[in-house]
Amino acid sequence: MKITDHFIPVFTNQLDTTVAYYESLANRPMDRRWDIPEAGLSLATVYPYVIVSGSPEALEPARSLRAVVYVDSMNELKDVLKQQNTLIVRDQHGPIGPSIFVQHPDGSFIEYVEPAQATV
Structure with missing residues (x-):
């Protein structure tokens, strides 16, 4: 298993304004936008x-x-993770591909995603 990429989460109640800020900061356009209606969340x-x-x-x-x-x-x-006795909090298939939410022994809460080929 290899780590192929990572993202830093940013939380907001103003998606468009925040996207515009990070587009300016990163000097690049938004890559992708989607909703998770059952959680009441929009992501970009x-x-x-x-x-x-x-x-x-x-949030x-x-x-x-x-x-x-x-x-x-x-x-x-x-x-x-099983060998390390690490807790998988949630196992799901999201809009990007299969994902799990993991609580690491140090307390870190991290989402791992195996992106579908079309989204890589």
């Missing part, structure tokens, strides 16, 4: 940032997220 990426937007209530559970890490094999990652 302006590499290397993933901007997460929603109401304060919708509360997401705010503990420290990073989003892309991997080339979710199955291999799960094997490594």
Whole structure:
């Protein structure tokens, strides 16, 4: 299993304004935008940032997220995590591909994603 990319999460209740700021800061356009209606969240990426937007209530559970890490094999990652007795908090298939939310022993909360080929 290899780490292929990573994103730094940014939380806001003003997606468009925040996207414009990070486009200017990174000197690049937004890469992608999508919604997660069941969570009440809208997201956008302006590499290397993933901007997460929603109401304060919708953002509360997401705010503990420290990073989003892309991997080339979710199955291999799960094997490594199992060997290390690391807690997988949630296992799901999101709009980018399969993802898991992991609580590391040091307390870090990280989402790992195996992106579908079309999104890489």
